[in-house]
Amino acid sequence: MLRLSWSSFVERWALFVGALVTVCFGVALVQSSLLVLISAATYQLPADLSVLERARYGEGTAIAITLSALTLAFSAFLAVFIVSSTFAFTVAQRRRDLALLRLVGGSRRQLHRLLVGEAVLLGGLGAALGIPVGLVVMRFQSGLLTMLGFAPPGFAAEWRNWILGVSAGVGIGVALAGVLVAASRAARVQPLEALRDTGESARVMTVGRWVIAGVFAAGAIALVVLAPIGGAGGAPPMAINAALCASVAMSAISPVLVPVVSRLLPSGAGVITGLAGANLRDGVRRSAATAAPLIVLVGLVLGQSVALASFASAGELDQRASTVADLVVEADGPVGPRVAAVAGVAAHSTEVEVPVTVTFTYDDDVDVEGGSGLVVDPVAYARFHPGTDAVAGLGGNAVVAGPGRGAGTPGSSGELRIGDTAAGPLHVVAEVPSRTGGGADLLLPGALVPADLLAQAPSRTFVELLPGADPATVAGALAGIGEVSTLDAWASRDAAARNATSISIFLVVMGLGAAYAVIGVINAGVIGAAARRTEFAVLRSTGLTRMQVVRAALVESLAVTGIGLLLGVGAAAGTFVAVAMSTAAMIGIPTITVPWAFVIAVGVGAVAICGVTSVITTVAGTRGNPVSLLAARE
Amino acid sequence: MTTFSAPRTALAAVALHGVRRTYGAGASAVRAVDDVSVEFPRGTWTAVMGPSGSGKSTLLHCAAGLERVDAGRVLLGDTDLTTASDDQLTQLRRSRIGFVFQSFNLVGSLTAQQNVALPLRLAGSSPSRSEVRAVLAAVGMADRARHRPRELSGGQQQRVAIARAMVTRPEVLFADEPTGALDSGSARTVLALMRSMVEAGQTIVMVTHDPAAAASADATVFLRDGRVVDRLIGATTRDVADRLVALEG
Numbered sequence: 001m002l003r004l005s006w007s008s009f010v011e012r013w014a015l016f017v018g019a020l021v022t023v024c025f026g027v028a029l030v031q032s033s034l035l036v037l038i039s040a041a042t043y044q045l046p047a048d049l050s051v052l053e054r055a056r057y058g059e060g061t062a063i064a065i066t067l068s069a070l071t072l073a074f075s076a077f078l079a080v081f082i083v084s085s086t087f088a089f090t091v092a093q094r095r096r097d098l099a100l101l102r103l104v105g106g107s108r109r110q111l112h113r114l115l116v117g118e119a120v121l122l123g124g125l126g127a128a129l130g131i132p133v134g135l136v137v138m139r140f141q142s143g144l145l146t147m148l149g150f151a152p153p154g155f156a157a158e159w160r161n162w163i164l165g166v167s168a169g170v171g172i173g174v175a176l177a178g179v180l181v182a183a184s185r186a187a188r189v190q191p192l193e194a195l196r197d198t199g200e201s202a203r204v205m206t207v208g209r210w211v212i213a214g215v216f217a218a219g220a221i222a223l224v225v226l227a228p229i230g231g232a233g234g235a236p237p238m239a240i241n242a243a244l245c246a247s248v249a250m251s252a253i254s255p256v257l258v259p260v261v262s263r264l265l266p267s268g269a270g271v272i273t274g275l276a277g278a279n280l281r282d283g284v285r286r287s288a289a290t291a292a293p294l295i296v297l298v299g300l301v302l303g304q305s306v307a308l309a310s311f312a313s314a315g316e317l318d319q320r321a322s323t324v325a326d327l328v329v330e331a332d333g334p335v336g337p338r339v340a341a342v343a344g345v346a347a348h349s350t351e352v353e354v355p356v357t358v359t360f361t362y363d364d365d366v367d368v369e370g371g372s373g374l375v376v377d378p379v380a381y382a383r384f385h386p387g388t389d390a391v392a393g394l395g396g397n398a399v400v401a402g403p404g405r406g407a408g409t410p411g412s413s414g415e416l417r418i419g420d421t422a423a424g425p426l427h428v429v430a431e432v433p434s435r436t437g438g439g440a441d442l443l444l445p446g447a448l449v450p451a452d453l454l455a456q457a458p459s460r461t462f463v464e465l466l467p468g469a470d471p472a473t474v475a476g477a478l479a480g481i482g483e484v485s486t487l488d489a490w491a492s493r494d495a496a497a498r499n500a501t502s503i504s505i506f507l508v509v510m511g512l513g514a515a516y517a518v519i520g521v522i523n524a525g526v527i528g529a530a531a532r533r534t535e536f537a538v539l540r541s542t543g544l545t546r547m548q549v550v551r552a553a554l555v556e557s558l559a560v561t562g563i564g565l566l567l568g569v570g571a572a573a574g575t576f577v578a579v580a581m582s583t584a585a586m587i588g589i590p591t592i593t594v595p596w597a598f599v600i601a602v603g604v605g606a607v608a609i610c611g612v613t614s615v616i617t618t619v620a621g622t623r624g625n626p627v628s629l630l631a632a633r634e
Numbered sequence: 635m636t637t638f639s640a641p642r643t644a645l646a647a648v649a650l651h652g653v654r655r656t657y658g659a660g661a662s663a664v665r666a667v668d669d670v671s672v673e674f675p676r677g678t679w680t681a682v683m684g685p686s687g688s689g690k691s692t693l694l695h696c697a698a699g700l701e702r703v704d705a706g707r708v709l710l711g712d713t714d715l716t717t718a719s720d721d722q723l724t725q726l727r728r729s730r731i732g733f734v735f736q737s738f739n740l741v742g743s744l745t746a747q748q749n750v751a752l753p754l755r756l757a758g759s760s761p762s763r764s765e766v767r768a769v770l771a772a773v774g775m776a777d778r779a780r781h782r783p784r785e786l787s788g789g790q791q792q793r794v795a796i797a798r799a800m801v802t803r804p805e806v807l808f809a810d811e812p813t814g815a816l817d818s819g820s821a822r823t824v825l826a827l828m829r830s831m832v833e834a835g836q837t838i839v840m841v842t843h844d845p846a847a848a849a850s851a852d853a854t855v856f857l858r859d860g861r862v863v864d865r866l867i868g869a870t871t872r873d874v875a876d877r878l879v880a881l882e883g
Contacts, residue, residue: 100739103700103730105756107721191727192700550875 006121015090015530016122018523019175022086024127024133025516026079027171031134031163034077036141036455037068040158046152063501064150064372071509072140078513079247080519082293087178089289089524090185091115093531095193111187119179120172126606127171127385131164140507143554148504173485181208198243204255204285213252220245220574227578228585231434235582239575243303251301254567257578258287272548275539276555290557293520294606298568300517301510301602303575308503309593311436314583316495317591322486325384325462327475328490331482333455334446336377342477344469348391349380351497352459354449356442357512358426362413373418374402375449383464392432394445397424401431403439416448420600422506423448436586438498461489521606522613524559529617534588536622550618558616561607643787645711646673647837648697653706666692668860669706674806679828679838681848683874684857685882690841691810693857697839698731698808699723711805728757729748732799736811738791740783746770746794747779753802766801773797773827789820796827800836807831809840813847825850845874856881 041062049090071212091098098111106114138157158323185206223242227235250257262280280287329339336350351521359366378394384392391400399416401408408414408428416423431444448456461482465474485493539549580590655667656882666689674680674697682690695701696708699715709717710730713796718726727733740749748767754761770776773793783791792812813821825847828838832852840851848854849871856864858881866873 097741100741101752101756102724103727103733103739103751105724107724107756110756190700192695384849 002339004192005044008613015093015527016118018527019083019090019122020087020126020129021519022079022083022523023123023171023175024130025519026083027127027130027167028074028076028134029512030072030170030205031078031131031167032138032141032157033068034073034166035134035138035160036145036157037065038160039142039155040064040068040145040151043151043155046154047089049298060150060152060246063505064145065164066264066507067150067505068141070505071512074509075511077244077518078516080177080521081251081296084178084181084522085289085292086520086523087119088182089177089285089527091179091182091245092285092289095186095189095526097627098186099189099191099193102189108187110191112183113187115183116153116176119183123172123175124168126175127168130171131167134167135159137512140511143445144508148508150504151410154562155456155631157232172508190387204246204288205253209252209255213249216245216249216252216281220249221570224578224581225573228581230473233585235586236307239307239578240304241298241302241628243307243575246574247299247303247382247568248297250295250567250571251288253293254291255284256286258291258560258563259284261566262287272552273555275552276559278558279552279556283528286407286524287560287563290521290524290528290560290565290610293517294561294570294610297514297521298519298565298602298606299571300513302569302599304510305595305598306572306592307575307579308499308585309595310579310591312495312499313593314587314589314591315323315436315438316491317589318587319495320385320491321587322433322435323462323487323491324464325487326465326471327463327478328485328487329461329463329478329482330463330485330490331459333336333457333459334375335459335481338481339461339463339478340626342474342481344466344474345463346381346466346469347380347464348461349377349384350459350461351376351381351440352449352454352457353420353440354444354457355451356444357417358408358442359417360408360412369408369441371404373399373444373449374440375444375446375454375490380444383458384464385432388432390432391443393429394443396445397426397448398429399426399445399448399552401428402441402443403432403435404441404595408442418449418453420474421450421453424451436583443605462487508625516611521609525610526617529553529614529621533621536618540622546619546622549622553618554611554614555608558607561610565603565606645676646709647676647711648839649673650693650697651709653693653696653708654704655663655689655696655701656704665689665860667703670860670862671706671858672826672855672862674837674839676805676834676837678842678853678854679832679836679851681851681854681874682839682841682857683843683845683848683854683878685878686858688761689860690857690883692860693841694810694841698733698806701725708766709831721807728753729802730805732802732807733794734792734799734803734807734809734812736814738783738788738795738815740791740795740798742783745782746786746797749783749794750798750801753798757802761801769797769801770794772800775821787820789816789823792816792820792824793827796824800831806837806839809838811842812840813842813844822845845871845878848874 043061045061090457101111101114142151142155142157146153146155220242223238223245227238227242230238259281262277329335334350334352336348338352339345339348352375354373354375355370357368357370359368376391376394378391381391382388394400401410410431413425413427416426428442456616463474463478465471476486492518536549538553540546544552581594583589583591639842650673651671653667653669653670654665657664657666659843666688670693681755681837682693683800692701696703699710706716710726712755713726715723715726721773723868739753740840744752747763747770750769751761751766765789767776767779770779773789773796775793775797778790778794783794792815796812812814812828815822821844825838828840829850832838849869854866854869855862856866863881864877866877869877
């Protein structure tokens with residue numbers, strides 16, 4: 001059986017290269033994310049860093065760990081999804097070969113063993129190729145983390161010997177997971193199918209696909225319903241995962257959806273379009289296999305980008321609504337007295353941001369929370385941030401839970417550290433309302449923070465002008481203290497800065513994932529065309545020129561791409577609903593922000609990739625004399 | 635019921651009793667095989683002929699256990715194919731039934747000798763190279779043992795396919811248009827090969843459109859609309875062609 005696996009592998013290499021590439025990149029991504037994750041988790045910060053740098057990189061490392069974990073989970077999901085869909089497609093393309101084996105005495109068990117043998121071979125080879133590719137990806141990922149400021153300069157993920165075993169296991173594991181369902185199905189092929197030349201004799205829409213579609217659709221609906229009650233922390237991941245579940249569901253039922261949507265193709269638009277439409281409906285498996293990675297790509301990218309942009313907009317609206325001020329001065333240290341001395345200033349609230357760590361000790365547990373603290377004057381803070389009267393409780397070692405909510409709840413007590421400096425015990429006595437865009441985790445009285453730390457820390461001072469004072473004049477006078485902006489300008493800059501982390505995370509996780517999904521799309525195109533040489537030859541011998549065949553295949557491919565994009569948008573719609581409901585629950589206004597330039601770029605990119613793949617594969621598939629190809633077949 | 639049996643020998647190699655096979659349902663139902671009873675005696679070569687759509691191929695598939703029948707019984711020797719499980723049918727294809735088809739159906743990735751050895755390997759035995767070479771030599775293909783199907787002509791591929799079918803020494807060889815894709819020279823070679831196999835005691839059931847091929851057989855069974863309508867024994871090419879024209883008219 002192994003020899004048969006090997007010989008069919010050698011013979012149909014074009015079909016298998018696609019599967020091999022998906023395994024290779026899946027292994028590379030998983031291996032790299034795992035090594036980066038472990039390196040980030042065990043990373044020791046250089047000893048010569050200052051207290052504040054240490055705290056900043058400490059926070060960055062926490063983000064790097066989360067980020068690598070996210071990339072790891074996402075890579076594993078994509079690897080299983082794309083490898084399964086590619087393997088199922090390659091097995092389906094060989095249905096006639098498999099029936100032939102049944103005809104000459106192959107049992108179901110032998111067919112199953114043959115396909116599993118191939119999967120082990122492909123998984124092993126894919127892992128062997130994926131391990132060196134993973135080293136390149138790892139260097140890239142480490143560089144990206146440093147570039148985005150999540151890791152200090154000089155951070156590099158380290159190689160570990162045991163990863164060889166893990167990567168081999170991942171390669172063979174995803175290949176096996178990918179082939180098992182397809183193999184069981186293919187083993188049930190009837191020997192008589194070898195005598196039929198239709199190729200597409202099997203039902204594409206199976207019970208298994210319905211079950212997957214049902215389970216994931218239910219998951220998507222549950223996430224949409226739960227997102228609004230998830231709060232600022234829970235809503236974004238739930239909304240984004242709704243698109244993930246919906247895109248898997250959409251991919252599973254794509255054999256039903258593709259022919260339905262294909263009927264929207266203009267009829268009577270000429271023989272080429274008519275032929276493309278007919279091929280689209282007839283080759284349901286091919287169309288569905290091409291659309292599947294597109295649906296996941298578009299669903300995830302669109303869902304995540306719209307969710308992040310919308311929550312950022314909602315955060316900005318919330319920030320803007322919860323602060324009343326005429327001007328904002330950004331400087332270093334407590335500049336309040338200098339601001340107060342400027343003519344035309346009626347009132348001010350200076351808020352200094354310091355990195356904090358709080359160690360809460362419970363009966364049998366120690367919990368260390370890190371985040372940002374804001375040193376404020378309670379009276380001034382309440383004046384500039386309506387609804388935060390609870391801040392009046394600040395004083396001594398009594399602190400208030402801030403709008404970011406990252407460290408402690410009213411009633412808890414712990415040990416405070418500002419950066420690396422112990423600052424004594426604290427008691428959380430009250431909380432101000434939480435905000436969508438986040439913010440400080442703790443509001444602190446000035447007495448808790450050593451003066452030298454306070455002097456270096458960044459601050460923002462909200463300023464209210466005296467009636468009749470000229471804003472431009474006052475701003476000019478304040479410019480000597482720090483950077484002066486209007487409240488609107490500051491709010492959008494602040495939101496953008498908060499959002500920068502999310503966007504970086506998006507770029508790292510999605511960028512690699514999207515690249516992998518693009519490989520899946522190209523693969524499906526190549527595998528689909530590899531089996532169509534005879535069909536193309538028949539078309540040419542019927543009177544179509546080579547260019548006409550290429551055009552028909554291109555129209556078909558563009559139509560599948562359009563359908564994939566449409567279904568991807570459909571999958572992302574779950575996220576849109578979740579985002580609208582969540583933002584309405586958080587700030588009272590449903591907020592949807594679409595990053596149009598990005599969305600259009602994804603659409604155009606997908607069309608270009610599919611179009612180019614189609615043209616190249618069809619040109620390759622129509623090489624040679626069609627009549628001699630058909631004759632050779634007889 | 636239409637029954638045209640050859641003089642009954644001890645036990646027919648294959649026997650169909652009251653076999654029915656219908657495709658589709660309701661108004662669009664087509665009875666491809668309609669209450670057919672026929673026996674194929676051991677050591678004989680029977681051709682099955684008839685106009686297009688007369689049910690020839692379906693009859694062959696039912697007789698070989700490739701297609702389930704709706705009614706009736708199919709016996710291979712004393713084994714009832716109609717009640718056999720999938721595993722039992724697989725065993726039969728390995729040991730007692732051989733197939734040859736118009737489109738050769740060789741595994742493209744394997745050489746001629748690997749194709750021939752395939753049924754034995756699937757059955758769990760490892761045939762010696764000389765054993766496989768001997769079978770290839772019997773069909774005149776010993777010198778092409780290491781070629782892949784695409785490196786062989788149509789006639790050569792069909793001879794490899796026959797060698798693959800014969801390597802298990804099956805009780806019955808089922809052939810569906812074995813000369814349909816061949817030029818007349820190659821067709822003559824293949825028919826001569828099949829004749830020599832029958833002389834050595836092989837049972838062959840062959841569907842064909844070609845009166846010359848049918849005339850090479852010992853007997854010809856004619857089908858129309860899923861029913862056996864005639865049987866000729868020892869007929870010439872002209873006899874077969876005339877009978878076929880009469881049926882199509």
